[in-house]
Amino acid sequence: MPDAMRANENISVMVLGLRGFPNVQGGVENHAEHLYTELAQMGCDIEVVVRDSYQPHDNPAAWRGLRFTRLWAPRKKTIEAIGHTLIGVLYAAWRRPDVLHIHAIGPALMTPLARLLGLRVVVTHHGADYERQKWGRLARAVLRMGERWGMRFxxxxxxxxxxxxxxxxxxxxxxxxxxxxxxxxxxxPATTGALTAFGLTPKKYVLMVSRLVPEKRHLDLIEAFIAAGLDDWKLVLVGDADHQGAYARSIRAATAGVRNVVCTGFQSGLALRELYAHAAMFVLPSSHEGLPIALLEALSYGLPAIASDIPANLEVRNPGLVFYPLGDVDKLARQITQVAASTRSAGQAEAARQQLAETYRWSAIARDTRQVYQRIKVKLAHAQANIKTGAARGVRK
Known part of the structure; x- marks a missing residue:
């Protein structure tokens, strides 16, 4: 069959390496939610293998053209992702999708096993997770191995x-x-229900949205916000920790008794949209990112934004986005003060939104991903045709 005709065939894809979605926090989860709903609209048959303990039990088994399969995962931070992926690869070997798509370098440790089982594997590298502060020496070594095996196999x-x-x-x-x-x-949204719930005034708060993990450096932002001395403003920290530990406790300790710092926990849906829409600015002080979805989300609402000058953040270019030296709390405090004192017209905000959309459009991202899948399927078809041709020649001989 000609390649042009094969391009219109359905492609079955199994997805591994994430907790679940919708309404599950995490950058990979956000990425997958948008990517696979787009791919489903393009005719791909998508099965997403999720971790049972994370996927809300009121989430449906099928959603927006996707199917979810819940599999058990150990609730221990160091082995959760790899253990779940091992089970998922064995499940994929039984299901035999056209493509197994593994996300992140921890789960990618199982790539050689998937290939040995005859699966065709795509790995998405979302970032060098071994640089995250939460991991110990052994976990970092395993993540480095996952990167090496995922990329090479x-x-x-x-x-x-x-x-x-x-x-x-x-x-x-x-x-x-x-x-x-x-x-x-x-x-x-023009509605302000979430603001009322958390005692916020539109355009009088600084927003940060992320999981509570050390590399996000919430403590830098808390210190800088207090130093900025913005009367009647608030700092809003949206997000929660997957595994409660010392870092989450340190944030609670740093904000205890500080009336103008609000910790909302994990938010999604309309509440999160309202928090983005009515913020005065967004700040991302992190020391490690792949390509920060939360920053892109903030910019999509036309917000001014401040981000640390790590390479991943610097790749994002948009009017109103400024950078400061990672860890320089004094510089961050000054930038917060400057942005708070500045004004931005509705026209400027809309122009920034449109520029962002042209660069980071999910429909184009899904199209490019489908081309990767298609390339694998075409290569497989050619290999199978060569095997049949060789077998036929052998019979004739």
Whole structure:
């Protein structure tokens, strides 16, 4: 069958390496939710294997053209992702999808096993997770091995930033396909229910949205916000920890008794949209990112934003986005003060939104991802045709 005809065939894809979605916090989860709903609209048959303890039990088994399969995962931080992926790979070997798509380098440790079982594997490298502060020495060694095995044994490799593409090329001698995270321009809500619930005034608060993990450096932002001395303003920290530990406790200790710092916990849906829409600015002080979806989300609402000057953040270019030296709390405090004193017209905000949408459109990202899948399927068809041809020649002989 000609390749042009094969391009219109359905492609069955199984997805591994994430907790679940919708309404599950995490950058990979956000990425997958948008990517696979788009791919389902393009005719791909998508089965997402999720971790049972994370997927809300009121989430449906099928959603927006996707199917979810719940599998058990150990609730121990160091083995949760890898243990779940091992079970998922064995399940995939039974289901036999056209493509097994593994997300993140921890789960990618199971790539050689998947290939041994005859599966065709795409691995998306979302970032060098061994640089995250939460991991100990052994966990970091396992993550480095997952990166090495995932990049070297996958049929195709996807990276979400130029920095990761360079890392894969230099460190592992592999090529990759650069397909970034994306963003959706949503209607900006006029409602303020979430603000009322948390005692907030529109355009009088600084927003940060992320999981409570050390590399996000919430404590830098708390210190800088207090130093900025913005009377009648508040700092809003949206997000929670997957595993409660010392870092989450340190944030609670730092905010205890501080009346103008609000910790909302995990938010989604309309409440999160309202918190983005009515913020005065967004701040991302993190020391490690792949390509920050929360920052893209904030910019999609036309918000001014401040981010640390790490390479992944610097790849995002948008009017109103400024950077400061990582860890420089005094500089961050001054920038918060300057942004709070500045004004931005509705026209400027809308122009920034449109520029962002042109660069990070989910429909284009899904199209490029489908092309990666299609390339694998076409290669398989050619290999099978060659085997049949060889067998036929052998019979004739």
């Amino acid at each position: 996958a049929n195709e490799r996807i990276v979400i930033s130029r920095g990761i593409a360079d890392l894969v090329r230099v460190k592992h001698g592999c090529g990759s396909v650069l397909i970034p995270n994306g963003v959706t321009l949503r209607e900006i």
